[in-house]
Amino acid sequence: MEQTGNIIEIRNLTFTYPGAETPVLKDISLDVERGDFLAVVGNNGCGKSTLCKVLNGLIPHFIMGDRQGSVRVDGVETLETDIGELARKAGYVYQDFENQIVRPTVLDEASYACMNYAMQDYLERGEKALEQCGLSGREKDYVWQLSGGQTHLLALAGAVSLQPEILILDEPIAQLDPAHADRIYQVLRELNEKYGKTIIVIEHHTEYIAEYCRHVLLLKDGHAEWKLPAGEALARVEELRSCNIYPPQVTMAAYELRGRGNLKCPGRLPSTLEEGKKAFEGLVFHPDVSWAHTRNRGTRMAAFEDVSVSYRAVKGEPRKIFEHLNLEIRKGEKIAIVGSNGAGKSTLMKLMTGLLKPREGRVLLKEQDIRDTKPEALSQIVSLVYQNPEDMFIKDSVEADIAFAMKERQVPGWQERTAELLERFRLTELKDRDGRLLSGGQMRRASLAVGVALNPEILLLDEPTANLDIATRREIMRTLNEMKDITDTVLIATHDMQLVCEWAERILVLCGGRVIADGSRNEIFGNDEVRRRAGIRPPEIFTMGQLLTPDAFCYTVEEFADSFGDAEGLGHAGLAGQAEAG
């Protein structure tokens, strides 16, 4: 029964979207072995999603265009079959997976495709798919009761239910916190190893590629550059960087150290923590930078006094979010709020804007109780940028959106300030476009510009780097760092620990409706108990440093390279260590 050989065979595939000048995919030839776990990487617009749509038959059966060459999926030429047949060979999970869920309840969604293809045992198939995707026990739930990670698993179950040999996932973990992301990949690994599915992921998170994937395919400008085993592929640092892909931090660190002549690495560069541990074994740790933050003692901007909040529930008791929360925020602080999904990060922000009133306790802004103040009146002091930037766009052009609040309030010189903001956030060329139609990074920049338009004293950002690929995330991070001088006091709610480490001066950890930790990054990431309870995971490079020596607190590749090994330790770090000991 177990077949071997190639499940996908693509020969000289070229595809051009209707109306487009140049082809998206150029002369691609590719073989994917049965049972492979393949990551597809490449910069934005290199044709990754298009390639996947070629495999599941949306191209050419649903999306017309000029397709040349041959694509054989599980032995069948896609041109000669139809979508229904192909859907049973290759399942697809979109990046915006919540939009592919069309049914109200979980089991219904999981079995919907099977029912449509008139399979008599559709319910059993749905149940089996839910079990394979780790959603057993949620059959009767409504889809909106699921968390983001579970919703993704459900979208996956919907594809798995047809029992296709191939599963294709477009950026499966872009929107998820680390715990949920792990869960997804564990499920994928099980589908791969236990059920023998061939898995293809489009993925930017190279740490996950190193951990889970077997092969990596690099697409560059619509052309397949190479397909290599994962470790080997990720070690090609320069080539990946030129395509805006960031190899795992461990690889980057090894690359950096080798470049400085501090690390002899005869084989390929390490790509996982395991490999890193071996490769960095001989290095000596030189603590040189002090990362202790002095606590800000500026004037108090905002305070929570004994605040309790609960939400009305659709069913049953109201859900308690906060119980007796106490917190002070001082002028000039750069605060990151972390915690798992549903820990109350967004609620905290809504309380500060006055959109939500506490059931008990007081919220003070500049020493004023805001219970009776309208949110409109507070918007000069506090500004909130939502997680979903689309909800920030209420006008039909970026320029009008940025100008809107200032115009409404007759802020003197609003035209100049709009122009200035457009320039500052590099949006001048896009100013007439509708915000919704911009790319992820541009959309995010525009929403930040909208957020700071009124020059608020406190800026609240809800997940500013969610849903972005790593290169765009870097860009937004740079923008946020540049913004440090525009707005004084900034709070960011985020899962992105890289952002936390590189930007925040104070970190608040929310868990179970309380602040369980509040301090500098060393205090938070150095505390196992807090990390475990709140489910936060430091950047890989930090974990790498900790594995080598518990004294190492390195948050960036540069810090790591600065702290480990030196010119004298070249190649014989172990000896240097012995000499010091002697």
Added chain:
Amino acid sequence: MEGLKRKLSESILDKFSMDFLRNQVLKNAYGNDDTVIARLDPRALLVWYLFFAIAPWFSDNLIFLAACFFLVAATTLLARVAGLVLFLFGIGVFAQTGYLFLVSLFFGGNAQTILPLLVLTLKVAAVSLASITVFSGLDPDRLSNGLMWFGCPERLSFSISYAYRMLPMLMEEFQNVLLSYRLRGRAPDTETFAGKIKNLIYQVKVIIHAFYPLMLNTAKRSRTTVEALELKGYRYAAVNKEVKRMKLASLHMTYDDFLFLAVSVFWIAAAVLLNTLV
């Protein structure tokens, strides 16, 4: 009086907050799937509804109408309909007939005028409550299956259950867009009475404006949905009789359904009997 005036002119967005509205709508759509009514077979309920939506219009008999009214009132209670819907029902009935009574009193009417008005009110109320029971007590997905059994097109029933799936998402998004308007816009001052009126107009305007971004966001979203439906074989199903049969196979008339119909029939029969005796 002062207090009342203040209440009336206070921001509708504040008192009648989107959050509350959303909660009520969701409660109505998803919160009562475990009631006696929700468990009934949608076909039985639709047949039942057919009677109570039509019969009251053709009768002027007070006893019969009262019997209908009490029965549908009981089913409405059983369906645990959300408070907001009942409130709107109250307003609706009053707007239909209640004010006529006040007007007739004003023009020198007396208790005599009550009777015809009571008949009309009972008719309207009975039919409305029957509708509320069926459309609000039954979850939309089962309702759409029921409609399909009676030969409504597949597309209609898919639309109903898709709306049912999308509703919470849309409400949340609408809320966010409204907040964007609210936080960035500037509401008129509410110190003076004219200001309050202006404020009310402003709020209504904002609500209307907020639909525009909502629609664009939905349009954007639907690109994925359309492709996903294609992959899930929606088009196959639409032309396949077998699929329709499979879908409807989940409908079962049970003992409870017959009991429900029997009790209704008995109750109405009793009312008719009582009427002939009186």
